[in-house]
Amino acid sequence: MSGLIVLAIYVGIFVAAFFIITRIASRTTRDYTSLKTVTFGDESAVRPNRAAGIISILTIFLLWGMFTGSSLLPSFLHAPGPFIGETSFDYTAEANGQSDTATVTVIVHPREENPTLDEPTGGDGFAKNDIISVAQWRSKLVPWDKNDDISKSDGSQVTAINGQSVNPGDTVNVTGGSVTISDKGTPNFKPYNGWQMEPLYLPAPETVVDRTIKLASEGFRGTSLYGHLGWSLFRVVAGFLLGAIVGIPLGYAMGLSNWFRGWFDPIVEFMRPVPPLALIPLVIIWAGIGEVGKIILLFLAALWIMAIAARAGVSGVNISKVHAAYSLGASKWQIMRYVIIPNSLPEIFTGARVAMGVCWGTVVAAELVAAEKGAGMMIMVASKFQNTDIVLLGIILIGIIGFGIDMLMRMAEKYLVPWKGRG
């Protein structure tokens, strides 16, 4: 239900921002592309709208804050929150032909608090008043007959809530929540949940930030936050480098020799579609859950990608370039050094970007399965202890690092192979 509200707000912001921003932008932009009349279907005329990007990110944080009651947002923006505080309802009990009404006082408290309850007082008939406490987002069976003169086992039963007569299964709305009569006739109080997410499922943004700061200074499970991320990165870089060191020469050999091509083609073509994740169990059986196993796994993840990229780089060389180099007196070694290797670099860089992405995904998955340190282990252990804030911060950091790796590779590519796509 509240999921639909979130979606509705999201779509609303999307549409409203579109009309507002495009109206402003269409007045100000006057470059060449803005003069194109055919833009639908012209990919070059489609440029990411910066404002849309910023609003998109802000909207996510806004929704996150709204539905977690974040203190970063003014409270009028919050979605209706769960009930908190004191409320009460009356119940009417009937026993042996007599009927009596008493009041149940309910203290609804945040989950992490545990209020001390006063002794209930009052109640003039056989039914006495009760006081119970219940945590937000939880519910509680009311032990209504515990202090009554005639208990349930003696024939007493609840017949009405706030004067409204009830049967087992019925629900009555009361201030701050609802009361449902269970099959066995016991009232069950459920406080009003509101539309906000419970912190167990989605903590507020500031909780995640606080937790990040705390983890950054204190670490998690004996290793600092940087330690966890650093170990994951180290495994990726080590596995990728090993994969590249073996895979690139293998790819060159496959691109340059019939025998190598024939020998390794079946192996490479078979191993390429095997997801590295499927190798995790076998690698654990063979090499255990330590570093060696993880680096072997990442090596295997990078190897085939790099071999195929290098092979494609060699196959992609325009034969005229090779002929020209031979006619200019180059030896085989010089052809390799000055023609084939530089010509294959763009392909190898593309492969390296893919391989780094795959390795980063694989390392997190491998750490989810078994590890003592690492980003994946951190979120796995945190989830077992219901530390959703750590899970979220782990996901965000994994995403940022993955993005950062890709950006670095792109920058390196631009700097090292400026001729890419210009041949």
Place this chain on the structure above:
Amino acid sequence: MSELSIDNISMRFDLPNGGVVQALKNVSIDLKSGELLSILGPSGCGKTTLLNIVAGFLAPTGGVMTLNGHQIKGPDAERGMVFQQGALFEWMSVRENVGFGPSMKKMPKAEKKQTVDHLLNVVGLGDFKEKAVYELSGGMQQRVALARCLANDPDVILMDEPLGALDALTREKMQSLVLKLWKETGKTIILITHSVEEALLLGERLIVMAPRPGRIHKEYNLPFAELGVDADLREVKKHPDFGPKREEILSMIWDMEEEIMGRTEESA
């Protein structure tokens, strides 16, 4: 200086479907030092195959080729090649491209620089030495390709439709440049082209090849290349022999094309 002898070259190879292609049959050409030969023919007449054999990229199934008395067995710096396009090394600057041949034979740096600078000035790219080749226009790239070939000081220059990808204006300028370089360097040149006009303008000798099997159909000795060295090429085209020769060769090639069409229709 150099004498290229192509003696009775044949080229036959099997197709995957079991057929046999006779790409060349008994082709013989003798080329004296400093001659400029253009080869013309309809598609499929084997002219590119012939050039690849002379360059040493393909081994003929029959016949012998010699350059200065020794047999041609593979590619070598003595036979330079200029391709239609895409043969420059885009990871090198213009200077590095032109200096590629000298670098391969470990020419001393100072000498290499002098050669490269001189040639780039000759082809009119003195101001573009440090540019990346992909920053140049198509015509300029072919100038780099010419300079790169000349930097190696080959005995024979083989040109495989070097101007085929250029626009008409640039092409005309480049034709003049080829004639100028031919006269200045005195190189033996074999030039393959699709264009009858180009073959007439740039061929001191002109060979028309016929297809299936690829063979020499007719040979001409022409005055236009000599004339074009000093004169405007448009003036050369006004020469009284130029028009008739062009028509004669064009109709010859048209007949061949029609014959091919007829043959494919029969077999279909």
